[in-house]
Amino acid sequence: MVKIGDRIRIVNMKGEEHYKGLEGVIEFIDGINQLHGTWGGLAVIPGEDEFEIIQKACVVCGAGIEGHGNNPSPINGDTCCDDCNMNVVIPLRVFWNDNNQHQALIMYENNSIQFIKPEDKFFTLEQLQQAVKGYIEVHPHKVPNHLILVNEEGLMKNMKPNRLASLALGIKVVGPTLICPTKLME
Numbered sequence: 001m002v003k004i005g006d007r008i009r010i011v012n013m014k015g016e017e018h019y020k021g022l023e024g025v026i027e028f029i030d031g032i033n034q035l036h037g038t039w040g041g042l043a044v045i046p047g048e049d050e051f052e053i054i055q056k057a058c059v060v061c062g063a064g065i066e067g068h069g070n071n072p073s074p075i076n077g078d079t080c081c082d083d084c085n086m087n088v089v090i091p092l093r094v095f096w097n098d099n100n101q102h103q104a105l106i107m108y109e110n111n112s113i114q115f116i117k118p119e120d121k122f123f124t125l126e127q128l129q130q131a132v133k134g135y136i137e138v139h140p141h142k143v144p145n146h147l148i149l150v151n152e153e154g155l156m157k158n159m160k161p162n163r164l165a166s167l168a169l170g171i172k173v174v175g176p177t178l179i180c181p182t183k184l185m186e
């Protein structure tokens, strides 16, 4: 399957001989799954037109993947680049698999992550507020043994959509997103 950011080469487009061999990056997939992209004005129709994927995009950062790519689990998607694998995916995997959690995880709008630890046994309100850059709001999405905290005024303050949080948690949020083990909260 293809996604936005993947680079394809058109092998054959029905009735459009001159599109044969054109390459481009998928920019938009419409409601009936037609692919629109940088190869030209006409959409590629999977199942009808013939194309091959020549470069996959990293599901985390969107960059074209050099080499084989990596399994992005627990992030939803098909593949990620080496940088994102090392800096985001593997730390996330370790975080989720750690049963004895002593730290919380912040996901930022720029696809980066950061771990924070409580100064004492529990996080202080100030620490949590600092993490989300303002007043905290508990997100209704449920994750076992964790709470998801976001900035209560994120929308009002025009904070950016948090793409990484949407990919990793399946929720739509803006601003820094904190995943905190409930046992570290008073």
Ligand SMILES: [Zn+2]
Pocket (backbone or CB within 6 Å): 058, 059, 060, 061, 062, 063, 080, 081, 082, 083, 084, 085
């Ligand atoms: Zn990447």
